[in-house]
Amino acid sequence: MIHPGFKRYTVTSALPYANGPIHIGHLAGVYVPADIYVRFLRMNREDVIFIGGSDEHGVPITIKALQQGVSPQVIVDRYHEMIKKSFRDFGISFDIYSRTSNKIHHETASAFFRKLYDEGKFIDKVTQQFYDEKLGQFLADRYITGTCPHCGYDKAYGDQCEKCGTSLNATDLINPVSVLSGNVPVLRDTRHWFLPLNEYEPWLREWILEGHKDDWKPNVYGQCKSWIDLGLQPRAVTRDLDWGVKVPIEGTEGKVLYVWFDAPIGYISATRELTPDWEKYWKDPETKLVHFIGKDNIVFHCIIFPAMLKAEGTYILPDNVPANEFMNLEGDKISTSRNWAVWLHEYLESFPGKQDVLRYVLTANGPETKDNDFTWKDFQAKNNNELVAILGNFVNRTLVLTAKYYNGAVPEPGDLNARDKETLEEMKKFPGRIAGSLQVYRFREALAEMMNLARLGNKYLTDNEPWKLAETDPKRVATIMNISLQICAQLSIVGEPFLPFSSEKIRRMLNIPSSVWADADKLDWLKPGHQTGKSELLFEKIDDAAIEIQVRKLLDTKKINEAMQAPLKPAKPLIGYEDFDKIDIRVATILEAEKVPKTSKLMKLKVDTGLDQRTLVAGIAEYYQPEEVVGRKICILANLQSRKLKGIESQGMILMAENPDGKLFFVLPSEGAGNGADIK
RNA sequence: GGCGUGGUAGCUCAGUCGGUUAGAGCGUCGGAUUCAUAACCCGGAGGUCGGGGGUUCAAUUCCCCCCCACGCUACCA
Numbered sequence: 032m033i034h035p036g037f038k039r040y041t042v043t044s045a046l047p048y049a050n051g052p053i054h055i056g057h058l059a060g061v062y063v064p065a066d067i068y069v070r071f072l073r074m075n076r077e078d079v080i081f082i083g084g085s086d087e088h089g090v091p092i093t094i095k096a097l098q099q100g101v102s103p104q105v106i107v108d109r110y111h112e113m114i115k116k117s118f119r120d121f122g123i124s125f126d127i128y129s130r131t132s133n134k135i136h137h138e139t140a141s142a143f144f145r146k147l148y149d150e151g152k153f154i155d156k157v158t159q160q161f162y163d164e165k166l167g168q169f170l171a172d173r174y175i176t177g178t179c180p181h182c183g184y185d186k187a188y189g190d191q192c193e194k195c196g197t198s199l200n201a202t203d204l205i206n207p208v209s210v211l212s213g214n215v216p217v218l219r220d221t222r223h224w225f226l227p228l229n230e231y232e233p234w235l236r237e238w239i240l241e242g243h244k245d246d247w248k249p250n251v252y253g254q255c256k257s258w259i260d261l262g263l264q265p266r267a268v269t270r271d272l273d274w275g276v277k278v279p280i281e282g283t284e285g286k287v288l289y290v291w292f293d294a295p296i297g298y299i300s301a302t303r304e305l306t307p308d309w310e311k312y313w314k315d316p317e318t319k320l321v322h323f324i325g326k327d328n329i330v331f332h333c334i335i336f337p338a339m340l341k342a343e344g345t346y347i348l349p350d351n352v353p354a355n356e357f358m359n360l361e362g363d364k365i366s367t368s369r370n371w372a373v374w375l376h377e378y379l380e381s382f383p384g385k386q387d388v389l390r391y392v393l394t395a396n397g398p399e400t401k402d403n404d405f406t407w408k409d410f411q412a413k414n415n416n417e418l419v420a421i422l423g424n425f426v427n428r429t430l431v432l433t434a435k436y437y438n439g440a441v442p443e444p445g446d447l448n449a450r451d452k453e454t455l456e457e458m459k460k461f462p463g464r465i466a467g468s469l470q471v472y473r474f475r476e477a478l479a480e481m482m483n484l485a486r487l488g489n490k491y492l493t494d495n496e497p498w499k500l501a502e503t504d505p506k507r508v509a510t511i512m513n514i515s516l517q518i519c520a521q522l523s524i525v526g527e528p529f530l531p532f533s534s535e536k537i538r539r540m541l542n543i544p545s546s547v548w549a550d551a552d553k554l555d556w557l558k559p560g561h562q563t564g565k566s567e568l569l570f571e572k573i574d575d576a577a578i579e580i581q582v583r584k585l586l587d588t589k590k591i592n593e594a595m596q597a598p599l600k601p602a603k604p605l606i607g608y609e610d611f612d613k614i615d616i617r618v619a620t621i622l623e624a625e626k627v628p629k630t631s632k633l634m635k636l637k638v639d640t641g642l643d644q645r646t647l648v649a650g651i652a653e654y655y656q657p658e659e660v661v662g663r664k665i666c667i668l669a670n671l672q673s674r675k676l677k678g679i680e681s682q683g684m685i686l687m688a689e690n691p692d693g694k695l696f697f698v699l700p701s702e703g704a705g706n707g708a709d710i711k
Numbered sequence: 712g713g714c715g716u717g718g719u720a721g722c723u724c725a726g727u728c729g730g731u732u733a734g735a736g737c738g739u740c741g742g743a744u745u746c747a748u749a750a751c752c753c754g755g756a757g758g759u760c761g762g763g764g765g766u767u768c769a770a771u772u773c774c775c776c777c778c779c780a781c782g783c784u785a786c787c788a
Contacts, residue, residue, distance in 0.1 A: 205788090253715045254783070261714070261784085326716085326782055356716080357781070364781090395736090400724085401717045402781055409722075409737090416737060420750055428747035435746080475724075479736070486736095486751095493752045498745075572748060627712090632787040650787035674788055684788040 033071075033470060037319035037350075039078035041312040042069050043298045045324040046086035046131065049110040050095050053117050054372035055405055056325075056365040059358040059393040064474050065323035066123045067394065070528040071469045073124075074548040080312055082301045083118065084129035085111040088275040089290035090171045103274045107132055117375040122386050122531050129301035131276075131293060136300035140293040141279040143343060144268070148280060152342045153224040153268065160271060161216035163209040168285055169271030170209055170216055177207040223286075224278075225265035231338040232263050238348070239333065248472075250400075251354050254329045266335065268292040295336040299346075314345050322352045329354050353472040356398040360405050361585055370588050373405070373581075381581070387530040388414050388570065394478045394529060407585075411578045414570065422485040423569035426522065426537060428492060429515040430566035436501060439566075441516055442509035443559035451514055454491050455554055458484070458521055462551035465525050478529050481522070488518040513559070516541070520556035524548070533569055540566050615670035616686065616710035617641065618700045624657035627677050635679055636660070640669055641707015648681035651695055666698045666710060 044065040047057055062083075069081040087107035096103040107130070115128050129136070147153055161170045209216045239247070239255045247255075268289050269278050275287030287293075302309040312318055322332045332352050340346040359365065365372045378389060392413045396403050433439055447455070461484050468477035497511040523537035524546045538545060542564040543556060550556070557563075619638040627633035627648065634652040638645060647667065651660075666686040673682045686698040700708065 248716095250716045250782085255715095257714045257783075329715095330783070359781095396723060403723075406722095412722090412737065415748090416750095419748060424747060424750050428751075430747095432746050479724090482736085489747095489751050492746075493744080496744085496746085498747095501746095568748065570748085627786085632712095648788075652787085668788080671788065676788075677786065681788055 033075050033077060033466070034319055036317070038317045039312065039315070039319070040069075040072055041080055041082065041298075041302070041318055041320045042072075043082045043320075043322050044125075045322075045328055046084050046294055046297050047114055048089070048091070049085040049087045049107040049114065049130070050092050051110065051367040053114050053375040054365055054367070055360070055375070055378075055389070055393060056358045056372065058121075058375065058389070059397055059403075059405070060325040060355040061323045062118065062123045063390055063393050064353070064355065064397065064472070067474055067477075067528045068321070068323070068469060068472070070124060070531060071466070071548070074524075074527060074546075076547055076549075080126045080302060080305060081124060082127060082129075082298050082305075083123070083125040084127070084131065084297050084301045085114055086290070086294045086297065087111065087130055087132040088287070088293055090174065090272065090274075093272070093274045094174070104132065113376060117379060120379050120386070121375060122390070124531075127301050127305040129297065129304050131297045131300070133300065133304065135304050136293070136297055137276050139300040139303060140276045140288055140296045143296050143299075143339075144276075144288055144292070145279045147226075147339075147342050148224070152226070154227050154265060155222055155224045156265075157220050157222050159218045160221045161207065161209075162219035162221075163212055163214055163216050165209075165212045165214045168273070169219070169221055171270060171272050174209060175207045175216060177205055221271055222283075223267045223269045226268050226292075226335070226338060226342065227265045228263035228335065228338055229265060231341060232259060234341065235259055235263075235334060235338065238337070243351075246351060246471075248353060250326060250356065251329055251333060251352055254326075255333045258330055258334055263334070291331055291335065292339070295331065295339070314347060316347055318347055319350045320347055322349050324352060324354050326354050326356050351472070356400065357402045358393070358396075358398050358405055359402055361407070361582075362404060370591075371585070382573075382577075384532075385414075387533045388418060388573075391418055391478070391530060394474050397475050399473070399475055407578045407581045411573050411575075414573045417482065418570040419572055421482060421489065422522070422526075422533075425485045425488045425492070426519050426540070426569050427566070429488070429512070429519050430540060430563065432497060433512055433516060433563060434566060436497075436508060436512065439563045441557045441559055441561040441563065442512050444510040444513040445506040447510065450491075450495070451510060454487065454514060457487055458518065458554060459552045461521070462525055462548065466548065469528065474529075481525050481529060484518065484522055484525060488515060488522070491515065491518070513557070516557050516563075517554055521551065521554070524551045524556075536567070536569060540564050611711075613670075614668065616666055617669045618704045618706055618708040618710065619665055619667045619669075620706055621660050621663050621665060624660045626652050626657060627679065633677060634660075636685070638665075638667065638683075639706050640667065640683075641705065642669075645682040646680060647683050647685060648676040648679050649685045649687075651685070651687065655695075660697075663697065664700055664704070664706075666700060 042065060044061050047053060053062075065081065069079055072079040085107065087103075092106055093103050096106045099106070111130050118125065118128060161175055162168070163170050207216055208214070235255075236259055239252070240259065243252065269283075269286050270289045271285055272287050273285060275290065276293045277283075278286040278288060299309070299313055302312050306312075313320075324332050329352070332349065332354075337348050340348055357364070360371060360373060363371055379386070382388065388410075392405070392410050395413060395417075396405065396409065433441070436442070461480065465477045465480045468474070468480060492511070492515055495511045497508045500508050500511075519537060520541055520543060523534045523541065523543070526537075527534040527545070535545075540563060541557065542562060546556065617640050619640040621636055621638050622644065623637040625635050627635050632650040632652050634649050634655070634657060636647045636649060638647055668684040668686060671684050673680050675681070687695040688698055700710075
């Protein structure tokens with residue numbers, strides 16, 4: 032038993048969203064570490080299931096479908112198959128890779144929701160939401176576009192402006208428009224169900240803050256503590272949308288479960304799909320549940336999903352959530368929309384048969400404690416200087432010498448000298464050390480230890496110089512070669528979780544079957560006289576040209592992105608003078624200025640307009656300091672309806688010129704214009 | 712703005728419950744060697760441990776302030 036107290040394992044990996052392919056960020060953060068962990072458990076003959084699947088609900092998929100004029104199902108079918116295939120080809124060894132559009136998932140999620148509903152675990156509230164009267168349906172925030180109140184971008188979504196990155200409420204948008212019909216939507220009442228997270232706060236506090244103080248990673252624990260200490264709020268678990276799991280309550284047509292509610296249940300659905308025995312993986316306290324995720328998912332997997340499971344009452348809770356940080360690419364954040372990524376399906380085509388190289392690089396450079404950077408140069412260096420030079424080279428020189436001296440048959444060892452014994456003792460320590468690191472999710476460390484075994488082999492060979500003794504001391508050579516061959520065999524065992532393809536290759540070269548972890552310190556996998564197989568190179572050098580191609584590809588992407596960036600806003604339609612005449616723009620002087628506390632962009636200003644003195648709130652604090660604006664003569668829009676911002680009544684708006692990058696500049700009247708001067 | 716995590720050699724990272732010369736891998740320089748994919752093996756150089764204060768006989772390690780990166784979150788007429 033690897034972890035005392037547990038007799039089986041349920042390992043989940045975050046469900047990738049089915050609106051794009053898999054990239055190295057996904058792999059480094061979630062799937063490679065999860066796969067290493069699972070392969071290690073399997074080698075220990077543990078009862079383990081490894082769950083993956085596509086998350087196919089949610090608004091972004093419906094938007095994408097809309098843009099392409101197809102049904103959401105077409106979108107998810109396309110990406111689900113693509114993702115599933117690339118995972119399989121890459122060797123991520125899921126026991127099942129399922130999807131949330133499956134019938135069994137809809138049933139599972141419905142039943143889960145219904146149970147909580149029947150037991151009164153939800154509260155319901157009526158709120159106001161935009162409604163498209165022409166189509167007769169409510170509009171999710173993502174289904175509304177309009178002008179961003181911050182940057183003026185006219186294609187901002189109701190939840191976020193993709194230009195300035197600001198998160199918004201749909202009601203903030205200027206001139207909101209329905210994406211579906213182009214109509215102006217109206218606000219209408221709608222009923223939704225909420226999970227009252229606040230009620231679970233005392234329990235979460237004890238379970239996480241007390242119970243997992245020592246075994247959860249600092250980033251995970253810290254994030255949880257932050258959320259709990261801030262005070263938890265009820266979270267809506269339903270949405271007005273027609274793509275997703277229908278709310279299983281009478282009279283709720285047009286409502287589905289919110290995607291974050293149904294997605295984690297996908298882990299359970301997938302298990303049900305995998306085995307009729309699914310309950311023991313989810314309801315037996317002797318099962319260890321581990322969620323592999325990225326840092327952006329911490330709150331869902333540590334707070335919300337556990338609260339759901341707790342509310343349901345019959346499920347176990349995650350024992351650990353080893354969330355990773357992010358992997359950057361060549362100094363920039365990976366981005367699907369900007370095509371700034373190394374896509375798995377493209378990698379598999381560009382570097383056929385080199386799954387283990389990427390697995391190695393992503394593990395050795397894994398973002399376990401902080402964001403890391405993937406560069407192609409580093410990829411090449413790790414392949415050439417580590418995989419080829421240290422691991423591949425050791426196996427190769429051993430097999431070449433074995434072929435040369437013994438025609439590939441394992442020689443009978445003679446008497447062991449001190450150095451041999453010492454080496455064998457060292458070898459025995461590796462499986463335990465590697466296992467110790469893997470058990471606490473320290474994959475980089477475990478991998479480095481595995482490579483140290485290859486280093487041990489290289490040093491053993493070099494120091495003993497069998498090639499010099501071939502003529503004079505054949506018995507000694509036999510011993511050296513026997514031990515070197517055993518190291519190769521051991522490498523194939525302890526390397527298996529990290530480099531499954533290469534381990535298989537070593538076994539083929541040595542002509543031995545696969546082993547379990549318990550045999551990793553046996554030291555006699557190869558009996559004298561055993562005939563080894565055909566030797567080949569374990570890894571090949573990757574030359575500059577191959578790397579150059581990849582780097583150029585990224586440079587091209589960068590050029591395209593730069594060319595597309597920051598276009599000037601298109602001209603607005605013509606208006607008549609009477610429209611312009613409605614606008615009252617005046618010269619004013621700033622009398623006082625102070626930053627609005629607890630905001631980063633807002634500044635509270637007192638201005639003299641000539642007619643009166645009034646208060647304005649302006650989003651200029653990122654570009655100007657209060658002391659440098661006081662006394663300035665500026666232009667303001669004076670007859671704008673007032674609006675409260677952070678509790679302060681803003682009576683008008685300062686005229687600012689905005690560059691495409693969002694930077695703001697005052698519009699200044701020339702010398703001589705007095706306060707209250709009318710601008711026309 | 713609030714909260715969280717991180718900021719240690721050129722690069723990727725360990726580590727320090729405060730204490731002799733701060734470690735590893737890769738890179739770099741030099742040596743040795745030739746079984747091996749010019750690989751392996753040995754050795755050297757390279758760090759005021761993000762910055763500034765404080766506590767202490769002693770701080771990279773504890774405390775305070777600040778800066779930077781990333782995540783969550785608020786706000787941006």
